[in-house]
Amino acid sequence: MIENFVPDIYQKSIYYINYDKLYKKGIRCILFDLDNTITPSHIKLPTKRLKKLFDELRDKGFKIIILSNAPKHRIDPFKNYLNVDACSFSLKPKSNKYEKIMEKFSYKPTEIAAVGDQLITDIYGANKLDITSILVNPLTSKDYYVTILNRIIERFIFNKLNKKELFLKGKYYE
Numbered sequence: 233m234i235e236n237f238v239p240d241i242y243q244k245s246i247y248y249i250n251y252d253k254l255y256k257k258g259i260r261c262i263l264f265d266l267d268n269t270i271t272p273s274h275i276k277l278p279t280k281r282l283k284k285l286f287d288e289l290r291d292k293g294f295k296i297i298i299l300s301n302a303p304k305h306r307i308d309p310f311k312n313y314l315n316v317d318a319c320s321f322s323l324k325p326k327s328n329k330y331e332k333i334m335e336k337f338s339y340k341p342t343e344i345a346a347v348g349d350q351l352i353t354d355i356y357g358a359n360k361l362d363i364t365s366i367l368v369n370p371l372t373s374k375d376y377y378v379t380i381l382n383r384i385i386e387r388f389i390f391n392k393l394n395k396k397e398l399f400l401k402g403k404y405y406e
């Protein structure tokens with residue numbers, strides 16, 4: 233179903249998301265995608281701005297987990313510097329890692345939000361499990377090989393959603 237690709241929330245970047253509103257809705261854990269969501273895909277270390285955001289979110293009472301399909305060596309510098317939990321090789325949109333996180337930390341799907349830049353992995357993966365899905369614009373147009381293929385399929389889905397008036401790029405909503 234094409235509706236499974238529609239994000240619950242759509243914002244320009246992670247810095248535009250209304251986190252207070254998420255907290256009021258009962259969200260206590262935020263899963264962040266890594267590449268092109270919290271960092272450009274070719275950058276090896278996090279920025280101070282990102283560290284500041286994550287520290288603020290932690291102070292607000294959120295648990296933060298980086299959930300990425302990238303390998304461990306790619307994620308580790310971010311995990312360590314930002315002092316957060318992380319899952320590598322997540323195989324999003326498969327449900328396994330999401331379910332493991334819910335089980336390990338005892339979260340219900342209604343307590344989790346997942347932020348990412350891709351419909352096929354981040355948004356579909358979250359929607360399948362009734363996790364609040366949040367789409368942000370990709371930080372760069374540089375993608376890995378697997379993602380290049382996903383982007384081609386994604387373009388097709390975006391067009392279809394557009395035709396059905398279910399989603400319009402650049403029309404942000406919370």
Ligand SMILES: [Mg+2]
Pocket residue numbers: 265266267268269348349350
């Ligand atoms: Mg990504």
